[in-house]
Each structure stands twice: as structure tokens, then as C-alpha cells.
Amino acid sequence: MENPSNYERVDCISTEDGKMNESGFIHLQGGREGGRRTLWLVRSVLDAQAVQHHLSTGQPTLVQENDRFSQWHCEPSLEVTQICPATDADVTKYTTGSSIFQRETADLYAAVTEPYIASLPPVAWVANIINGTAEADRVVGRTDDWLLSVDTKWDGVGRSQLYLCGLAVDSSLRSIRDLRGVHLPQLRALRTEVLRVAKERYNLPANEVLTFFHYQPTFYWLHVHVIATTTPRRGSGFDAWRAILLDDVIDNLTRDAEYYSHASFTYALDTQSGLAKAFAAHVNNDS
């Protein structure tokens, strides 16, 4: 059996820009037996021993530092963020068992989530983008009601990692809970503009592009995420208990203009988050 380390050259790698995340395919050319080979590569589970091996052999190099936080690159493929010294709060926050699946009914939204959102400070940085005083150079599309910009998660170059962000102009829309049938025209216009930009600017056909909301989002100014079939999965943003497709939102509102005033959502909630504490306080008040 030909050993995979025995080859002449890497012939092609199965992504447009030669990069892949957690898993992927590459093709090799040559080796003792000659001919082509296809490899499917999967990062295996990291355990404490593998981490020690990585840290001791990978020669971490400092990328940047800021107070207690520093970023390191560890060869061949590990990015390390270090908090040093770590407080008790750090250790608690980053230790297992720190999230739950929350089922949020309309009643729970009214009793817990909506007051929590109302208590947060305004999202000033989005207002700066909307009124054109920041990041104007990143805007790649717009409708009467939405701005479409290159997300900071993407360098704007290799389209296989495409990531755009759409921001609603109307600051009274905080999440999909605020959407009603009256918003259907602007949501359909947004969909049209996303597909136009994807096609004209990035040469991506409609069936290789997907637009979705997050619920819960990380900030409460209504926004959408736009990705390609080839965009790598990172973090929890693509999970079914977080991402809500624009096409589904449009279908649901078409069927029932009040859909999002009575729908239930399930999402993963960090037990140390402000929203989790609001839910915990609500349960204690009820009992």
C-alpha cells in the first residue's frame, strides 16, 4: 500500500484558493507506484496529549498582543489565543458545560428576551456604517432598506470563502422577531440585490449563494449573512439552532404576516451570557 507521504507533488487541492478548513480533499501526483491519488483529510480530535505535542513541536510565534491577550501561530495549522494570567472567571467561562439549548416561545420573548434587548446600549458602530461615516469602502450593494458589505470574516478576494453582511437601514428592526408581513417587499428586494451582487461582482450563480439571519444574533440591529456553497464553516454560525434562512423567513411571512410574533426558536445559550442570566432570573421569579 502506497504511503501517503511518498509523492512527487501536490497536483491540485480541492478548493479554488488552495485552502480548506476542518476537512477536505487533495490530489497527489506520483510516488513509488506512480499515478494519481486522492486524499481525504480530516482533522482528528485534539486531546491534551495532541495539544502538548503541537505546542512543543510547532514553535509558536507571536502574531500580536494586547494586555493579557496574545495571538500565536503554531506550525503547521494551529492558531492559539492566550489569556495570561487567567482569572477564576476565565477558567470558569472556558470550561465545559457552559451552554444550554434554550427554547424561546413568544411568551418567553415578551417576558425575558425583549426586555433584555431593550436594556442594551445602542449599536453605534452599525449606525456609523449606515450613515456613511465608517467602512464606506466595504459597501458592495444597497437597496432602499439595506446595505450590503464585505464581512470582516472575509478578505473580499478568494470567492470560495465569500462572506457578505447585509444591514437593515431601519434601526427599529433588532432581530427577525420584529419582522412582519409589511417587510416582505424589502426582504424580497434584499434577496434580489444579494443575487445580483453575487453574480455580477463575484460570478456566483443563485444556487451557490445562501442568505440567512442569526437568532440570537451577536448584536441587535437586524442583519443578514451571505455565504457561498464553498464558504468554510467556522464556529456556530451555520448551526440549525442559530441560522434562519432568508428564503424561509419570506415563505413564513407570506403564509402568515404575524409568523414571527408567535413562532418558537431553539438556540444555544452560553450560561454566562446576559441573556442566560435574564432567563435564570425569570425562572426564579416564577417559582
Place this chain on the structure above:
Amino acid sequence: MENPSNYERVDCISTEDGKMNESGFIHLQGGREGGRRTLWLVRSVLDAQAVQHHLSTGQPTLVQENDRFSQWHCEPSLEVTQICPATDADVTKYTTGSSIFQRETADLYAAVTEPYIASLPPVAWVANIINGTAEADRVVGRTDDWLLSVDTKWDGVGRSQLYLCGLAVDSSLRSIRDLRGVHLPQLRALRTEVLRVAKERYNLPANEVLTFFHYQPTFYWLHVHVIATTTPRRGSGFDAWRAILLDDVIDNLTRDAEYYSHASFTYALDTQSGLAKAFAAHVNNDS
């Protein structure tokens, strides 16, 4: 700035069984400056150069082989499946640009997906589990209408990677498209049994367990996936364009007994798959 490779011991790793996938947190104790440190580790993008580094320094060891296929482990954390020699078909199949987002309306289901499903051979291996002639030792729960078993993706031990599979007894149920209001009692009983098994057998409370279907599934015998908040994400199984939560299915059928006869779904579809070819043939027939 303390180098992350300089430490005395790994104090704790932020998963119950010391294992983590794509990213995670660990805590280190000691080092030149002493004290604790928290590290956030993320696998960085693999490019051709990183793959070559891995293969040449990781000393791949053969795990198993079968005809053209072989599995290798490459230190410290890469699993490699090799196809050697690779055919033109292999190279095409595993090269970029091979999936699309398919929006399946009820009409498209009737015209394309349903006939495709009907053309497939019966799922014999599930029948063997249902009638008790195979894998009986993996069954951990049951209702009148469902069997609940330990999924092959999980070793059944470290509950932080919990993965159960529920199989419908009724072989006429092929996917969630076949579910109607009449199935609500069995879906609610399934939910109750999942939560009972999670609590009694694995000591997991209801808000740390989630049950979902896949659409499209990999085989057409109705089944559910059961995970914990801590179960690592692997592959595409948790994506919003694949996973459909049991709680949402129950809500939708409660509101509308015929919901899944008219709903639309978006899913990622490999362009080389049988279903993608059926869609392509349908488009050609229409034009």
C-alpha cells in the same frame, strides 16, 4: 509575553473527556511567569504547504485498507483516507465547485425527489435493527413507534460527545416530508423517551439535549439525531440547511397538520449525487 509552549502541565481541558474538535479552550498551569493561562485553540486553514508539512513530518501509519481505499493516521491530528490509484471520476468528484443550494418546493418534491426516493433499493440494514436481528446491544430506549440506539459516530462513553440515533418502526415513513398531524402523538412520545434516556442513562438535563432530523437524509428510513450541547460539530450534519429540529416539526404540525406536504426546504446538494442528476434531468425536460 509568555510563550504558550513554556508550561509545566496542562491543568484541565475544557471538555469532559479531554477531547475537542476544530477548536476549543484549555488551561495551562505554570511556566516561567507561573500562574494559570487559558488558551483558545483553532485549527487554521490547511493549504497545500501545510498538508505537505503534515504528511512529511507526521509519519502516516496505516489503520486499515480495502481495495483502492486506505485509512492512515498522521501525527498529531490528521486522519487521511487515500484512494490509490485515483480515477478521473475520483478527481472530478473531489474537486471544488461540486455542490449547490437546492430550494425544494412541494411541487419539486413531487416531480423530482419523491420519484428519486421511490427508485432506491430498500434500506435493509435498518430493517435488521428494527426486527432485532442486528445491533440489538446498541438499543438504549424505545417507544411503540421508535427505537433509540447509540449512533456509530459515538463510542457510548464520554457523554460530552453524545450521539444517539432514533429509528421509526414504520418503514413507510421515509423523511419528514411524510409526516402529518396524525404522527404528533408518536413524535411527542419520542421526545419524552429521548429526554428520559438522556436524563436517566447519561445524566443530561432536557436543556442540554437536542433532537433533529436531516433533510435530505443520507438514507430514506425516517430517523432522528440526538446530541448534547457539548457534542462536537463534524461535517455538515448540524447546518441550518440540513438539520430540522424535532421541536420545530412538532410545532409546525400542531399549527398545520399538512405542513410538510407544502413546505419548502433548502439543502446543499452534491452535483454528482443521484438526486442532483434527477433535478438536472427535470430542468432539461422542462426546457
